[in-house]
Amino acid sequence: MDDLRRDAREWLAQDPDPGTRAELQAVLDAGDEQALADRFGARLEFGTAGLRGELGAGPNRMNRVTVMRAAAGLAARLPKGGRVIVGFDARHGSRQFADDTAAVLTGAGLRAEVFAGPVPTPVVAHFVRTFEDVVAGVVVTASHNPPRDNGYKVYWDDGAQIVPPQDAEISAAIDAVGRVDELPLGKDWPVHHDAGLYLDAVTGLRLGDARDISIVYTPLHGVGRDVLLRAFDRAGFPAPAVVAEQAEPDPDFPTVAFPNPEEPGALDLALALAAARGADLVIANDPDADRCSVAVPTPSGWRALTGDEVGGLLAEHVLRHTSGDDRLVATTIVSSSLLGSIARAHGVRFAESLTGFKWIMKAGAPGDRLVFGYEEALGYSVGDDRGVLVDDKDGIGAALAVAALAAEARRNGRTLLDLLDDQARRYGLHATSQLSVRVQDLSLITAAMARLRADPPAELGGRAVESSEDLSLGADGLPPTDGLRLRLAGGARVVIRPSGTEPKLKCYLEVVLPVDGDVAATRARAAAELDALRTGAAAVLALG
Structure with a gap:
């Protein structure tokens, strides 16, 4: 316990945040050994989606010291002079963490650039893959985790999340970082204002021309609304009706127990609005808009489709609107085996990966052209003959594709439920x-x-x-x-x-x-x- 108290005092001496300093001092003053061990007995590690954990003081929490150390470790693995784009969501601390990241990266000789306001994760991922001089990207987000959490997602120069050995190398570099109050810090960096490049790409998806569909949409208090509405407008869809109570970004997520569209009750407000309006479809994004949930009306009320159901429908939609036997569709070992059957029926290539989109993007063999990837946890990356547009989950691109699919079915006098029945009979x-x-x-x-x-x-x-x-x-x-x-x-x-x-x-x-x-x-x-x-x-x- 003496070692933990020593570590805590060293942390206090370098922590630039008065809030976490006060929290940690209160723990020390109270002699709360369990709280101290919980904060200092371990540190956050890169997992399926980078760093993620509860806000608070100590290396086992998300805070400014943890973020600055992560940024310094990342900087040590990047070429000097390289350009790094930094985005952030609307969670507690996200903007500060993004600025701290930019300060550390700039001080380390990199060219950091930060989005001016909260931005959907797929916008940042697309930005990274678009420019040859961008060597990495960072998104400060905890996606669909509870309000007390935040996180730190890292993209490499190909626009995909880091995988081994990159995560281990960054982790080792983080271990070598000294005190954060001794790091050289930059003071100025460019601010990126627009999601226009992403919108150009996603609204250019060639996945059918049907547009007559009535949609209710919720961003679940996250950052997806403005970009999604612009995307639907530019693609020629009627404007979705947005759930007013969940329209604005709010880090406390006051209307839901968990801000995850998979959780019971998360879609209740959207389903009620859809029933009242007689809508054809409900679409929900999670708070950083990389996931997409879909619900449809049935004779007995509204039903949320599973990620596997949406994945199967989108796969066939994409394959109907693309061509070439080099096309690849990919999913994970925990998703439905249906996608393999669909791939065989369409004469295209199929691959399974480990869980997580960072692995889906590495699936297949040289020469494969990935046109669609999905995981059962409501994550989809949609493409056309050019391949996928984002090397990660893209809840806004998926929403556009689902809307096009549903509108095409409606034009033919059918529904998404009819299409699911067709697949059941076929496969x-x-x-x-x-x-x-x-x-x-x-x-x-x-x-x-x-x-x-x-x-x-x-x-x-x-x-x-x-x-x-x-x-x-x-x-x-x-x-x-x-x-x-x-x-x-x-x-x-x-x-x-x-x-x-x-x-x-x-x-x-x-x-x-x-x-x-x-x-x-x-x-x-x-x-x-x-x-x-x-x-x-x-x-x-x-x-x-």
Whole structure:
């Protein structure tokens, strides 16, 4: 404990933020050993989406010292004189963290440039890949995490997120950074004002000309609204009706328990507005607008489509509007196996990657032209014959593509639900679901994974487990990752892995059933089988 108190005092001496200094001094004065150990017993590491964690003092929190150290570590791995674009969302501290990043990068001999205001993540990602002199990009965002969190996402010069060994090299460089109050800091840097380049690209997507569609949209208190509305206007769509209560950026996200469109209740206001207006479609972005959620009306009320359902629909839409046998569609090992079937039917290339869009962008082989990538967590990167426009999730591009797809279906007297039924008949019904268990103590997740590796279940949900793959040993030519894949009788599958961004253990469930006439009856059977798998998975996880 003496070492932790010493580390805390050293932190106090260099922290430029009076708020976190006061917080840490109060912890020291109270003699709160648990709080001290929580802040100084570990430090944030680069994960699936860079740095991400709770705001507060100490190396295991997001704060100005953590950010300045991250920026200094990044600068050490970049060529002097290179241009770095910095964007930020509307969360607590984001603007300050962006300015601190620019100050450190400029002081290290790089040419930093910061967006003037909060900006969607895909806008920054597109900017990085557009200019040859841009050597990296940073977005200060915690995406869909709770209000108390913030994060730090890093893009390399190709416009994609960092992957090994870049993350380890940056981490090692961060470890070598001394006191942040001794870093040379720049004082002036250019300010970037416009998302015009991104809008030019995304509104130029050649994915059909149907535009007659009525949409309700929510940015969930995030930063997507203004860019999305400009994109829809420039692309010729009617203006979506925006949920007023969630229209303005608000770091406290007052109308939702979690600002994640996947969470129960997050879409309630949008669905109510859509019902009142008789809309055709609901579209939601998460707070940094890299994810896209879709809901549609049914005879019994509105239904949110799963990420796998939207992924399958968008894949076929893109493939109908593109050409060439060098086209590649890609998804992750936890997403539906449907995309592979679609790729085979269309005669194009298919690849699976590890979880996270940084891996999707590395999927495939030389000569492949990636036209569509998606992950089940509502992330999509949409392209046309030029390939994808953003080397990461793009919630605004996906929203435009979904609107075009729905408008095309409407023009033909059909709905997205009809298209889903068509796919079920053509490829079999690929039904997916999740079990997600949130914990306070991360050691519980480590223990559960070790227990399952040592003694995988013999059956789940009434289905025999035919094989168990430890993904930490590598599988199908993929890099090792912390996960377990169970293949079950009848073509079912369960993948178990810790979340890369939240304290959760997640199970990804899939059953595949042939459709013999009645799609609705097959869906009911699949739902029952998924429920049985979910119950079985919860029992073997034994996390409460």
